[in-house]
Amino acid sequence: MRDTYHEDLDALSDRLIEMTRLARHAIARATTALLDADLAAAQEVISGDEELNRLDEEIEQSAFDLMARQQPVAKDLRTIITALHMAGDLERMGDHAVHIAKIARRRHPDSAIPTELRSIVLEMGHQAELLVIKAGEVVADRDAETALELDKDDDRMDRLRRKLLERILNEGWSHGVEATMDVTLAGRFYERFGDHAVHVADNLVYLVTGKKPKDYESEV
Amino acid sequence: MRDTYHEDLDALSDRLIEMTRLARHAIARATTALLDADLAAAQEVISGDEELNRLDEEIEQSAFDLMARQQPVAKDLRTIITALHMAGDLERMGDHAVHIAKIARRRHPDSAIPTELRSIVLEMGHQAELLVIKAGEVVADRDAETALELDKDDDRMDRLRRKLLERILNEGWSHGVEATMDVTLAGRFYERFGDHAVHVADNLVYLVTGKKPKDYESEV
Secondary structure, three states: OOOHHHHHHHHHHHHHHHHHHHHHHHHHHHHHHHHHOOHHHHHHHHHHHHHHHHHHHHHHHHHHHHHHHOOOOHHHHHHHHHHHHHHHHHHHHHHHHHHHHHHHHHHOOOOOOOHHHHHHHHHHHHHHHHHHHHHHHHHHHOOHHHHOOHHHHHHHHHHHHHHHHHHHHOOOOOOHHHHHHHHHHHHHHHHHHHHHHHHHHHHHHHHHHOOOHHHHHOOO | OOOHHHHHHHHHHHHHHHHHHHHHHHHHHHHHHHHHOOHHHHHHHHHHHHHHHHHHHHHHHHHHHHHHHOOOOHHHHHHHHHHHHHHHHHHHHHHHHHHHHHHHHHHOOOOOOOHHHHHHHHHHHHHHHHHHHHHHHHHHHOOHHHHOOHHHHHHHHHHHHHHHHHHHHOOOOOOHHHHHHHHHHHHHHHHHHHHHHHHHHHHHHHHHHOOOHHHHHOOO
């Protein structure tokens, strides 16, 4: 039987996995809001962010209580510290989904994304979903090997963003200042969303191995 | 005489204050790089960021050691947890200065900022410096009252950013796509820099009072 202490540690992990689910839903709906000028989807992302903030605070409070009541060392302490970091990253992933939703809301009933960029933005949205789903899986499975893959997966997001910016800088771009700003920022928000997913995976590597990803990778 | 434990706790605070100094220097040089197309300044910001990253890692390692060796509770534990948060914020402030320096480097020998926007960007740079200096002061003095002011100080940054965006969206804007992108992103980086300074101050309020700024403010 698990004691309360270890149940509380496990609960940290459950909350983190729940946060990855919420962040995935948020970025998926934000992409819909952006591409389809879907105001209801945008509103849903914006108001739904409260739940991610609440979980982040719960994790912080619980981590604080655990450290104050127990004297966690080694791996238990790493579980608590990495949970704090991961929760912070997931909370910010929610913020980036909100930023994207707000671009959509601002341009409604128009779409902020010109027709010829829709496929790239859709791919960025899909890649963002993939990254956060995978982050959730490696946290659930404590799978340091797979966690190391996220850095490479994120390279694809970076390539998509570069492609997006090349299109804007292309001679043929004729969409005016608002569209330029919207696409520039949306691209950055997707990229940052991906970066934070990689951070979550990096923290999982540290949790499992006690080593930073680069040091661990050079050993395996 | 202070024992090693309390010396280590104090050292956390010293490192944080050093980080605010480095972050202030970074944003000041980044603004110079941006406005004067100063490549040397840009390079200095980019390579200097390593020092901020190193301090962030030192604080994290030290926090971890302190928690593992001691059984910090109450305020000592808050000192450690808030140091982790503040270091993370200051490290990201350095990143935002680097992002700004990279815009300058990309456009060199041209300036990324059109003449008519120089004064607004200069003001944003000054406001960023003010925010991080003030964050350093409240951390050094453990001054929760003054820490509460940063949120208002940051409103000025938000106003400056809105002014910047209004100029870009104005009919008279004639600077093409690259300038639109550069100014849009630079504006966002200054805004984020300010947000993180507010987070540092918020954490100081929590450290001193044990309450989140909003709960504390409603009592004073």
